[in-house]
Amino acid sequence: MTQAMSAFFEALRQKFGAQIQSISTDREDEVYLLVGDSDIRALAEYLRSEFDARLVTVFAEDRRSAESVFFNYYVFERKGDTRYLIVRAPVHADHPEFPSLSAGLPAVNWQEREIQDWFGLKAVGHPNPRRVAMHDNWPDVHPLRKDFPLGTVLPPFEGERHIYRPALGEGVFQVPVGPVHAGTIEPGHFNFAVAGEPILYLQLRMFYTHKGTEKLFEKLPIQKAVFLAESISGDSSFSHGTAFCQAIERAAQMEVPLRALIMRTILLELERICNHVADIGAIANDVGFVVANAHASRLKEMLVSLNEQLTGNRLLRGMVCVGGVRRGWDAVQLVALRAAIEVFASEFQDLVALIDSSESTRDRLEQTGVLRPEKAKDLGIVGVVGRASGVDLDVRRDHPYAAYGRYSFRVPVYQVGDVTHRMQVRGDEVRESLGIIRGAADESLHGDFRAQVPPIPADRCALSAVEGWRGEIIHWIRTGPDNHLERCKIKDPSLNNWPALVEAVQGNIIADFPVINKSFNLSYSGTDR
Amino acid sequence: MFKIIQKTIATGIVTTKYPGEPAQISEQFRGRPSFDFEKWKDARPATEVCPTGAISVCDEGGSRRVTVDYGLCVFCGLCAEASADQAVRITQEFELASADRRNLVLTAEYSLNTDRTHRELRAVHQRLGDLEEDVESVGQKARKNIQKLLKRSLAIRQVDAGSCNGCELEIVALNNPVYDLERFGIQFVASPRHADMLLVTGPVTRNMELALLKTYQAMPEPKVVVAVGACGISGGIFGKNYASLGGVDNVVPVDVYIPGCPPRPQALLHGILLAVGRLGERLYDDRRG
Ligand code: SF4
Numbered sequence: 001m002t003q004a005m006s007a008f009f010e011a012l013r014q015k016f017g018a019q020i021q022s023i024s025t026d027r028e029d030e031v032y033l034l035v036g037d038s039d040i041r042a043l044a045e046y047l048r049s050e051f052d053a054r055l056v057t058v059f060a061e062d063r064r065s066a067e068s069v070f071f072n073y074y075v076f077e078r079k080g081d082t083r084y085l086i087v088r089a090p091v092h093a094d095h096p097e098f099p100s101l102s103a104g105l106p107a108v109n110w111q112e113r114e115i116q117d118w119f120g121l122k123a124v125g126h127p128n129p130r131r132v133a134m135h136d137n138w139p140d141v142h143p144l145r146k147d148f149p150l151g152t153v154l155p156p157f158e159g160e161r162h163i164y165r166p167a168l169g170e171g172v173f174q175v176p177v178g179p180v181h182a183g184t185i186e187p188g189h190f191n192f193a194v195a196g197e198p199i200l201y202l203q204l205r206m207f208y209t210h211k212g213t214e215k216l217f218e219k220l221p222i223q224k225a226v227f228l229a230e231s232i233s234g235d236s237s238f239s240h241g242t243a244f245c246q247a248i249e250r251a252a253q254m255e256v257p258l259r260a261l262i263m264r265t266i267l268l269e270l271e272r273i274c275n276h277v278a279d280i281g282a283i284a285n286d287v288g289f290v291v292a293n294a295h296a297s298r299l300k301e302m303l304v305s306l307n308e309q310l311t312g313n314r315l316l317r318g319m320v321c322v323g324g325v326r327r328g329w330d331a332v333q334l335v336a337l338r339a340a341i342e343v344f345a346s347e348f349q350d351l352v353a354l355i356d357s358s359e360s361t362r363d364r365l366e367q368t369g370v371l372r373p374e375k376a377k378d379l380g381i382v383g384v385v386g387r388a389s390g391v392d393l394d395v396r397r398d399h400p401y402a403a404y405g406r407y408s409f410r411v412p413v414y415q416v417g418d419v420t421h422r423m424q425v426r427g428d429e430v431r432e433s434l435g436i437i438r439g440a441a442d443e444s445l446h447g448d449f450r451a452q453v454p455p456i457p458a459d460r461c462a463l464s465a466v467e468g469w470r471g472e473i474i475h476w477i478r479t480g481p482d483n484h485l486e487r488c489k490i491k492d493p494s495l496n497n498w499p500a501l502v503e504a505v506q507g508n509i510i511a512d513f514p515v516i517n518k519s520f521n522l523s524y525s526g527t528d529r
Numbered sequence: 530m531f532k533i534i535q536k537t538i539a540t541g542i543v544t545t546k547y548p549g550e551p552a553q554i555s556e557q558f559r560g561r562p563s564f565d566f567e568k569w570k571d572a573r574p575a576t577e578v579c580p581t582g583a584i585s586v587c588d589e590g591g592s593r594r595v596t597v598d599y600g601l602c603v604f605c606g607l608c609a610e611a612s613a614d615q616a617v618r619i620t621q622e623f624e625l626a627s628a629d630r631r632n633l634v635l636t637a638e639y640s641l642n643t644d645r646t647h648r649e650l651r652a653v654h655q656r657l658g659d660l661e662e663d664v665e666s667v668g669q670k671a672r673k674n675i676q677k678l679l680k681r682s683l684a685i686r687q688v689d690a691g692s693c694n695g696c697e698l699e700i701v702a703l704n705n706p707v708y709d710l711e712r713f714g715i716q717f718v719a720s721p722r723h724a725d726m727l728l729v730t731g732p733v734t735r736n737m738e739l740a741l742l743k744t745y746q747a748m749p750e751p752k753v754v755v756a757v758g759a760c761g762i763s764g765g766i767f768g769k770n771y772a773s774l775g776g777v778d779n780v781v782p783v784d785v786y787i788p789g790c791p792p793r794p795q796a797l798l799h800g801i802l803l804a805v806g807r808l809g810e811r812l813y814d815d816r817r818g
Contacts, residue, residue: 154771
């Protein structure tokens, strides 16, 4: 352990010596703190107040057969520290409860309820302990327990699917929408309480696209599971695929060749640009600027064709693999990459200028769907949405991975938190991404692009983080025997950010909901898994 | 306003001529894996790497039956990498849509050597011929059908019954200026009551089963259902599990299947035009009573 590191842990030991059973690390940037019981409230509060630590994610693991208990994992990070601190807290099988942190840390509201639903561990003191990851008409099962077989055929569901809180008050009525929406978008159920035009509040029921993904990870051989990772959220195939491969590489303690790291960086940034430009067009479209969207979708198509030329797939699928990437690029591909990037850069300028020239568009977006910085911080909002509301987080800078350490880029942060600024963050990031890609494409891309994968040892844990285009993606794994996984936790940034949508629509008119929603553009499948 | 017009003129026409002319696609694109069954000495390496089980083998005594299901394939190319002798090749073919699920499946039967490699090819069952109805004629027929029978427009209702959203991205791309679906008189509509075609992505989750069924029931007759992508056809990598019912045809009857992960826009267009043909037949049957 380094000096600074030991000072931090010395402080923790001093204060929580009785509770902390061990501090261990396989890798410098991932430290596990084993505690004696399930109550980590004091520790979490200390980390927050003394070190301004952020609770990144909370998840559980069924370790009854190996260690006769469940474990909850609390992942923390601190500003200016590239390490993740992971608190591992036992929850006893004969007393399956743990004290909830949600009252003070609304950021983990959904994630604690997910643990309740999927593992049957009760979050005691949770302010809203209703189901979230299973609809109300599901039977009482806990699919991520080890004694629940993946292929279980559940009986037909009966009874009410969602029990919403009633909307009370004179002239207040509820507008239910979904799960099938008017456009070609993913399914979810929205329940608006409105008084005339303005939205009083919004209740969400997600998890319509829940398809047993985390459980399925426990059944697939690791090399095949890469393809499952690519199917967690279609528009983030490469980011999730990379997050997964990184986790395996970390568990196997293997080196990935520099050439592969640089190629991954380029492809991660291409994924970001593709989605950002599409969103900018779609936001303009939702306030009636159809021509801007036509240009944006044409630009996106151009990038998607480039994706295909670089990886054989328009969504960048089938390229990343454990140990690197599956194919190198030849001179023709590199020339195509550089050329497309320059054409795109100049066309993108035109697009932004076009949108800026439309006063009516600007008018509709300014001060629409405001998410205040205090709220964003409280709710644990990440990614584009967070940065538009003062949350200065970016995994690429804070926990560098792939080849990001080699390039300089700016992380745009604004305090206003309206649709305009969520669009602005996207525009700024496109320009930064172009800079990263130029820098990376100028490096000499020679040598190995794929390392030999050693046998992957069983019972290794690893955390991997990627700044997907939406924000922070976390994969946490425990390896098992025979090239399989014991557990794979997936946190898509969308899971953090839905509560921010609820906050941002309040007081806005219902007609503005589509554009506000679009400015978030969260992944249902990434949330529901 | 001036800026808009200027930009529009400067950009020119970007719409593809497909299906009137062949699609312009990158030489890197991974389409259908094709199998030289005569040459293939061992199917097991491909089976072992195939992420979705699209290739499977069943050995019985001294013989082997190899099954390839394009309805499960995610076009990853691993089977080609794993197979010696170039017996498996990745082609650029993407017009794979079929009205018959069975057309997407091939089987080959081999006798085996003692080391369980293939000794002799005994039989190949493939109906892939039906698969390759040439897209130009599909397109022309569809245009005629849309004009004659549907009074110049076809309305599609899309339902995401549990997908990862990858297929939706390509469906949305159909409306971009490059693919411009509206040039065929085809448009996406919000209400199932206005729709002639239901375009469904999967796998169908337990939570979307009812919504899919209701949407289907709300559509007027005659109607066609198109299952999109490996997951829509078969459940894909997700298969069936406690939360997933697998392919769309486990919940509603399907008329056309479009393989891909996701199917590229031209592949979607090909499948949609094929389905228009089916709808045309059905309208014609209805009129004759
Ligand atoms: S290309 Fe298709 S058949 Fe071949 S390994 Fe991949 S999924 Fe399996």
